[in-house]
Amino acid sequence: MGYLEGFLVTLKQHRLFGGKRVTTSYSGGRVAKKVSDPEGRDDKITKPERMHGRHVLNRYDDGMEKCIGCELCAGVCPAKCIYVRGADNDPQDPTSPGERYGFVYEINYLRCIHCDLCVEACPTEAITESKLFEFSFTNRRDAVYTKAELVVGDDGRPQRLPWEDWRPGEYQQTSGWMRATSPGGDADFVGHVGWSSELGYGVRPPEESAP
């Protein structure tokens, strides 16, 4: 058929003539308002185990902050979006178990690329990433998350900011970092937990090892 063959190819792709769709439509809008969500928001799909979302600053079981103000996260950040200043702990009323704590901690989400390098650099597992990525602020000041906004609440859950889209159950997803007990394959470390406890969750179990 030569030139005309292409027409048949495109026509067959059309749904009227038996083509398939490879994308899915959003679930929100008027239909969702009637069916599931009164605000008419889209349903969210289950997020992958290691998804990188916005950060949280974790605390120990006893309520102490994990951050020791070492600035390694700021140093490793390729987007230069983290600003940290450490300060000495007050011996009478320490903020963190160590000598110093994170006095100022800011992340600019207009710059953050969610590469997770800060999480890998952190020596105390103070900073981890939640799975939340649906946040749309309306000014630049809101885009800079301060320490007060990043640190987890007394129940160990991330704080919900007004412009963030949290759904029931998502508060649990505070930490998306890797919990493999033997990534190098050394049998001595299989099942050996190498991380500390978290406020509200205790010591989290290891990820199931790959078959």
Add this chain to the structure above:
Amino acid sequence: MLALDELLDDLSFGAVLIVLLKVVIVFVVGLVATMLMVWFERKVIAGMQNRIGPNKAGPWGILQTLADGIKLFFKEDLIPDRSDRFVFKLAPYLAFVPAFLVWSVIPLGGDFSGGKDGHVVLFDHVTRLQLADPAIGVLLLLALSSIAVYGIMLAGWASGSKYPLLGSVRASAQMVSYEAALGLSLAAVIMVSGTLSTSGIVAYQSSLSKWHIAGTAFVPFAIFLIAATAELNRPPFDLVEAEQELVGGFNTEYSSIRFALFFLAEFMNTVTMSGVIVTLFFGGPQPLKIGGNDNILSVLGPFSGTVWFLLKLLVFLYIYVWFRATLPRLRYDQLMNLGWKVMIPVALGWFMLLALLRVGGDRGWTRLHKTTVGVVALAVLAVAGALLSLAVNVGSRNRDREGATF
């Protein structure tokens, strides 16, 4: 009084009111049709690319265009410093108004079944479902589509910027060269039906064998379809706004409502050109005879013609989207070669052949005479075509030898 509605021959209040009503309806239908065309195109092309297309604004996303339009209204209107301000502001209207005016001469409906001439009775007045029926309808169509070139040409020129200028230079060259093929294929239709008035052309196509696609033996239709696609700057002839080469083409510097006007004009041209094709080659509002039944939609009364027209129109709108989904863009030299070295000669040759047979018909030739003359004429055309392609080949070989890029 060339193009005035025949209702206005004896001025009465009712007649004026009906004409005004028709004006409003044509205006609104034009706008709504354009809006739906944009949606239709996005939806169909999404279907052909295994996507979904607009689906959020209104049912099936049908209000998407409206939302886009409202958004464009509220955007900042920029005028470049180096532009020619007056022409820059004028150009969108030059593109938009002709697109609208074409609607006025297309018969949008009417009772043509069984050889009637398309008059219907509305509110006790005999009228046509057509805004104006000038005796020179087809010429007006050609004139308006030529004026639309000015809009595009001046837009690029007045922008005071490189790429828009390049886009508009391409546009004017392309439209001028394809206008010739368009006119020649149209001439065949005019010759066969013997009238320039659009309603006359529709009235002539009273049966399937008299539809001009059959009456002029398909070739003028094919040429008209291709040339019309080029006139519309639609893919695969959209060199004017080839995004990969020219940013946005002639409308790069336009924003806000001026850009919306260009956008609207482009899609309205698509709809009107489909309407013109239906009118010229497919009998416009003429009903299709199915199984001895003259007009299966006759229950709709005076509006059955309109429904027939819309059904035929829809087929062509789909075809235009189909073109866009299928064909890659032509290179500039391919475009010019196709226009000048293929379409114009073929259109001219076919026109001469039809003219010959027409002369034969007027002189009362017998069928044998006609066949013989036709075969001889076809042979002559074939020889001429072969000579032409030989000349073209020699020319391109010489250019290759001289090292020209094309």
